[in-house]
Amino acid sequence: MLLDDSVDRVLRDLESYGRDNDAREGDRARKMLNLERETAELLHILVRSGRRRRVLEIGTSNGVSTLWLAAALQAVGATDPLTSIERDPGKSAQAATNLERAGLASRVNLLVGDATETVAGLDGPFDCVFFDADRWSAPEQLRLLLPKLEPDCLLLADNALSHPQEIAGYIAAVDALPGFGSTIFPVGKGLHVACRP
Numbered sequence: 001m002l003l004d005d006s007v008d009r010v011l012r013d014l015e016s017y018g019r020d021n022d023a024r025e026g027d028r029a030r031k032m033l034n035l036e037r038e039t040a041e042l043l044h045i046l047v048r049s050g051r052r053r054r055v056l057e058i059g060t061s062n063g064v065s066t067l068w069l070a071a072a073l074q075a076v077g078a079t080d081p082l083t084s085i086e087r088d089p090g091k092s093a094q095a096a097t098n099l100e101r102a103g104l105a106s107r108v109n110l111l112v113g114d115a116t117e118t119v120a121g122l123d124g125p126f127d128c129v130f131f132d133a134d135r136w137s138a139p140e141q142l143r144l145l146l147p148k149l150e151p152d153c154l155l156l157a158d159n160a161l162s163h164p165q166e167i168a169g170y171i172a173a174v175d176a177l178p179g180f181g182s183t184i185f186p187v188g189k190g191l192h193v194a195c196r197p
């Protein structure tokens with residue numbers, strides 16, 4: 001079991017809520033678009049086994065992946081909170097409630113705003129970044145983050161297989177970075193994983 005029962009219960013509720021909401025909502029902006037459980041498990045294991053401690057998430061939605069990341073940080077005893085960015089204040093407020101329910105609120109700093117603008121104002125350093133917002137702006141966010149990444153750094157991005165054209169710019173930008181190696185895990189919508197060992 002990767003998670004405490006209390007956290008797992010909240011996530012099971014959110015999975016069911018997200019499924020129903022996204023099936024009902026015609027407006028994409030109102031969908032939760034949560035990470036699939038198997039992708040979230042992989043994310044959790046990578047962060048936890050790699051003992052990541054300074055993690056940034058781009059694209060909170062209502063907090064499904066945020067809970068998985070926060071639980072990984074709790075498991076490794078990280079002292080810094082996860083930073084997570086979302087432009088929709090309503091979704092971020094839902095994430096705050098969900099983190100509270102899971103007992104993980106103190107482990108996350110939720111920021112509301114455009115990801116690129118917000119990233120420009122962050123100090124870092126980060127040893128892991130999870131990109132899960134719009135894929136077009138991810139290369140610019142990566143560029144802004146480069147001086148704020150620790151030498152030992154893990155970069156994660158969802159939708160590598162579901163949206164290959166949209167994510168191509170991000171993957172090309174990672175490939176152009178000296179010292180990084182990467183692969184795509186064919187899980188869920190495809191998780192792109194890059195590290196600089």
Ligand SMILES: C[S@@+](CC[C@H](N)C(=O)[O-])C[C@H]1O[C@@H](n2cnc3c(N)ncnc32)[C@H](O)[C@@H]1O
Nearest residue numbers: 033034035059060061064065087114115133134
């Ligand atoms: C795929 S969902 C994130 C799902 C979330 N990681 C989870 O597992 O629950 C993408 C989210 O990113 C947000 N988003 C998209 N583009 C953004 C941007 N440029 N800046 C900030 N948030 C953005 C959307 O509002 C949406 O809630």
